[in-house]
Amino acid sequence: MRAFAYTPADSPEAAVRLAAEPQARYIAGGTDLLNLMKDGVQQHDRLIDINNLPLREITVSEDRVRLGALARMSDVAGHPGVRRRLPLLSQALLAGASPQVRNMASIGGNLLQRTRCWYFRDSTMPCNKREPGSGCSALEGLNRWHAVLGGSDRCIAVHPSDLAVALTALDATVTTLSAQGPRSIPVREFYLSPGDTPDRETVLRPGELITGLDVPATDRSAESRYLKVRDRATFEFAVVSVAAVVAVRHGVVRQASLAFGGVAPRPWRSPEAEQALIGRPLHAATVAAAGRALVRGAIPREHNGFKIPLVQRALADVLDGFGGRR
Amino acid sequence: MSEEETPTKVGSTRRTVLKAGATTTLAAGTPLPALLGEAPASAAAAATATSPVEVSLTVNGVARPCTVEPRVTLLDALRERLGLTGTKKGCDRGECGACTVLVDGRRIKSCLTLAVMQQGKEITTVEGLARGDRLHPVQAAFVREDGLQCGFCTPGQIMSAVALIGEGHTRSDDEIREWMSGNLCRCSCYPNIVAAVREAAKEMS
Numbered sequence: 001m002r003a004f005a006y007t008p009a010d011s012p013e014a015a016v017r018l019a020a021e022p023q024a025r026y027i028a029g030g031t032d033l034l035n036l037m038k039d040g041v042q043q044h045d046r047l048i049d050i051n052n053l054p055l056r057e058i059t060v061s062e063d064r065v066r067l068g069a070l071a072r073m074s075d076v077a078g079h080p081g082v083r084r085r086l087p088l089l090s091q092a093l094l095a096g097a098s099p100q101v102r103n104m105a106s107i108g109g110n111l112l113q114r115t116r117c118w119y120f121r122d123s124t125m126p127c128n129k130r131e132p133g134s135g136c137s138a139l140e141g142l143n144r145w146h147a148v149l150g151g152s153d154r155c156i157a158v159h160p161s162d163l164a165v166a167l168t169a170l171d172a173t174v175t176t177l178s179a180q181g182p183r184s185i186p187v188r189e190f191y192l193s194p195g196d197t198p199d200r201e202t203v204l205r206p207g208e209l210i211t212g213l214d215v216p217a218t219d220r221s222a223e224s225r226y227l228k229v230r231d232r233a234t235f236e237f238a239v240v241s242v243a244a245v246v247a248v249r250h251g252v253v254r255q256a257s258l259a260f261g262g263v264a265p266r267p268w269r270s271p272e273a274e275q276a277l278i279g280r281p282l283h284a285a286t287v288a289a290a291g292r293a294l295v296r297g298a299i300p301r302e303h304n305g306f307k308i309p310l311v312q313r314a315l316a317d318v319l320d321g322f323g324g325r326r
Numbered sequence: 327m328s329e330e331e332t333p334t335k336v337g338s339t340r341r342t343v344l345k346a347g348a349t350t351t352l353a354a355g356t357p358l359p360a361l362l363g364e365a366p367a368s369a370a371a372a373a374t375a376t377s378p379v380e381v382s383l384t385v386n387g388v389a390r391p392c393t394v395e396p397r398v399t400l401l402d403a404l405r406e407r408l409g410l411t412g413t414k415k416g417c418d419r420g421e422c423g424a425c426t427v428l429v430d431g432r433r434i435k436s437c438l439t440l441a442v443m444q445q446g447k448e449i450t451t452v453e454g455l456a457r458g459d460r461l462h463p464v465q466a467a468f469v470r471e472d473g474l475q476c477g478f479c480t481p482g483q484i485m486s487a488v489a490l491i492g493e494g495h496t497r498s499d500d501e502i503r504e505w506m507s508g509n510l511c512r513c514s515c516y517p518n519i520v521a522a523v524r525e526a527a528k529e530m531s
Contacts, residue, residue, distance in 0.1 A: 005375035006396030006442050031438045034399070035419050046375070047396065049443055074432075098508025099419055100486065102431045104439065154432075235507040 001037050008049040012177050012193065012209060014172040020179065026050050026209060027104035028070055028106035031097075040123040041130060055108075055211055058087055060100070067213040069108030073163070075220070076107060082281045088224035088243060092166035095228040098235050099104040110163045110209035111174065112202070115265075116237050117157035118145065128154045129198040136198075144303035145239070149295070149312075150264035154199030156301065157297050159191065160237050167269040168224060169243035170257035172215040178208035184237040187213075191266035198265070222255055227318045229262075230312065238262040242309040242318045246277075251288075253277045259293070263311050270294045271313065287316050332505045370401035381445050385410065386454030391474075401425045403441035404451060410413045412452040412481045423509030425488075426482040427451050435490035435508070452481035464488050467526035475513035482495075487523045488500065 009015035018024060023045035027033055032195060036042040039173040055068035060081030067076055076082055077093035119137035121126045126135035138146050138156050146156040146175045167187045176186045185203060192200055204210075241261035247254045257276040260268040272293035280286045291312030298308050378393045383400075385408060392407040401418070404410045404427070413508045416424035425436040428450040439520045455462035467473070474480045486509045492498065495505035502523050503516070511519065 003376035003395060003399045004381070006440070027440075027443070029438075030443070031435075031439065032422055034438055034440070037397075038418065047440075051443065073531055098420075098423070099490070099505055100423065100426055100433045100435045100508045104434050114450070233507075269387055 001034070001042050002040075002042055003222060005046040006049065007041055007046060008052055010052060011213060012050075012053050012055070015048055015050050015053060016177055016179055016207060016209055018046070019045055019209065023206075027110045029072070029104040030099050031105045032109065036114060036121075036224075037158045039121060041121060043299075044123075052236075057212075059080065059099065060217075063216065063218045065089070065217050067215065069210045069212050070106045071172060073102040073107065073110060074099065075103045077102065086170065086215060086224075088166050088170060088245065089163070089215065090228050091226040092162040092228075092323035095226060095238075095241075097161040105289055107163070107213060109310050110161055111210065113161055114201075115157035116160045117201070118142070120157055124270045128199075129157060129194075130259070132197070132199050134162055135173050139258075139301065142303060143301040145237075145262075146301060146304050147225075147264045148276075148298040148304055149195055149260075149268055150266065151299065152196070152198070154192045155194035155265060157194075157198070157265055158262055159201075159264070160261075162189070162226070162228060162238065162241060162268070164267045165241055165259045165299050166243045167191065167213065168269050169224070169245050169257045170215050171257070172213050174213055175211045176208050177211050177304055180205070182211070184214070187267070188269055194265045201266075219245075219247065219255065220235050221249070222257075223322060225318050225321050227314055229314055240307055242311070242314045243323075244315075244318045246319070248282055248322050251281050253280055258290075260296075260311060260315075263298075263307055272296060282319060284321060287319050288312075290319070291315050340410070378467065379442060381442055383408070383444060383449060384447065384453060385449045387448075392441075394442060396442050398441050399437050400427070400439050400441045400444050401436035402450070404436060404449075407441075410451050410453055414478055414481055416479065416482075421510070422479065422482070423486060424479050424482040425476060426485040426509065428485060431489075433486050433493070450485075452484055454486070462488065463529045464522070464526040467522040467529070469521040471518050471525060473515055473518040473522035474511075475515050479509060479511045479513075482510065483519055487519075487526065489528055490523065491527045494526065499524065 025044040027047040027049055057068040058071050058079050065086055073093050078089045080234050083090045094232040100258055120127045125137045128136050132303040136155055147158050172187045174190050176183055190202055222245050226243050228238045229243040230239055238261045243259045245257040245313050256274045257272050258273050275288040276290040277292040378395050380393055382391045390408050394403050396489050404413050413427055416422035420435045422439040426433050428434045429447045464484050471474035490505045495501050499520050500522050
């Protein structure tokens with residue numbers, strides 16, 4: 001790891017002021033950042049330790065759950081109010097990483113973890129995300145893990161966060177603080193598609209600090225499920241994942257909110273699949289139509305074509321849990 | 327091994343032989359800083375900003391002052407500065423769990439945090455579990471159930487198991503496996519590790 005300076009911040013405002021330095025970066029849990037720095041994927045002149053900031057609250061109220069950016073994955077996953085009101089969040093968090101990492105990793109940092117694309121993580125390989133203009137090694141390389149939806153001819157890396165997929169289905173909002181003041185960003189608008197600039201992954205401005213998340217918990221009639229398909233039983237990133245919030249009444253889908261992981265460069269919400277369900281009985285034909293709508297326009301590469309049927313089957317499996325049939 | 331005697335220990339232990347062997351091998355080829363991935367010091371300003379800082383780490387109940395650069399992980403500080411080599415360095419990327427320690431009672435991977443971030447916290451390493459010659463129940467269970475072969479992952483397995491039992495994730499073997507998933511064993515002693523955790527949990531309840 002290249003040498004850097006270390007400065008603990010004692011308030012969010014002070015942290016933002018320190019972050020005006022171009023090569024400074026916040027550190028919370030450090031579970032992804034330090035690996036990236038050890039591997040020479042990222043280099044920073046200064047780390048601003050934000051762990052002393054008062055951003056650890058987990059507040060469950062009548063219509064929402066408020067999570068401070070520094071709340072740890074394990075604390076949120078195990079919180080009785082979160083498990084009662086937003087079981088999807090707890091399931092998605094427990095599906096990620098290992099117990100030790102969940103004790104360390106912050107909610108805000110989880111949203112900003114970088115892709116597991118092996119070409120991105122290997123600083124000797126061309127990668128447009130790490131080094132704009134150097135080329136994408138995955139397009140013609142080993143791309144079994146890569147995106148079938150939403151990629152570009154510059155980048156097909158997938159976003160690795162389970163939490164972000166769940167938050168996308170739940171229509172959560174990210175709150176931030178920057179030199180321009182506080183703002184709120186819907187998670188659905190937080191991540192950018194790679195396009196020509198895969199190095200830009202979120203709408204955050206340089207030095208903007210995530211302060212927390214607001215997650216609506218209004219609809220008590222809807223049920224939710226998170227399904228993660230991976231290469232081994234646990235402690236692994238998703239090959240594909242599905243987060244679903246669905247309300248079925250008298251056999252008819254009243255509401256459906258579907259987000260997918262492992263298939264796209266950002267958590268992938270599918271309004272097309274949702275529309276194929278809403279107002280219809282949850283029959284096999286409806287489920288199949290939703291699956292087809294989800295993968296319309298998908299682009300398979302040499303090794304990842306299997307994800308197209310797999311994600312449809314994963315969706316069917318999840319919908320089965322709400323009383324649907326395959 | 328007591329903490330105090332380690333740094334001043336004299337004579338040839340297995341560790342000093344290994345260290346000497348490693349140094350000889352490295353000296354034959356590449357310079358050590360290059361192998362460690364360190365950039366040569368460039369600007370004087372950067373050198374000042376990144377220079378070593380005094381920290382005090384509370385390890386196994388004892389305040390241990392030491393001097394570290396900000397980039398030194400908790401793992402390296404424990405092993406290289408404080409001589410507490412019970413905590414192992416496996417992958418150094420948070421994947422294997424050999425470096426698991428407790429911080430304020432919670433299990434973490436010490437390779438994924440900086441020593442400077444852990445001041446004022448209570449750090450417990452495998453050296454802090456036994457009471458004199460009396461092994462911690464989890465340590466005793468690993469011996470009894472033969473929960474190891476080469477032993478390199480064992481300190482991390484034991485620290486994880488101590489925390490897991492405290493967390494209450496021992497209701498079934500499957501639950502133990504899931505909650506021990508952050509600790510890999512290349513000798514694949516998993517059945518015996520699960521047995522050791524199960525038996526220790528019974529004993530401690």
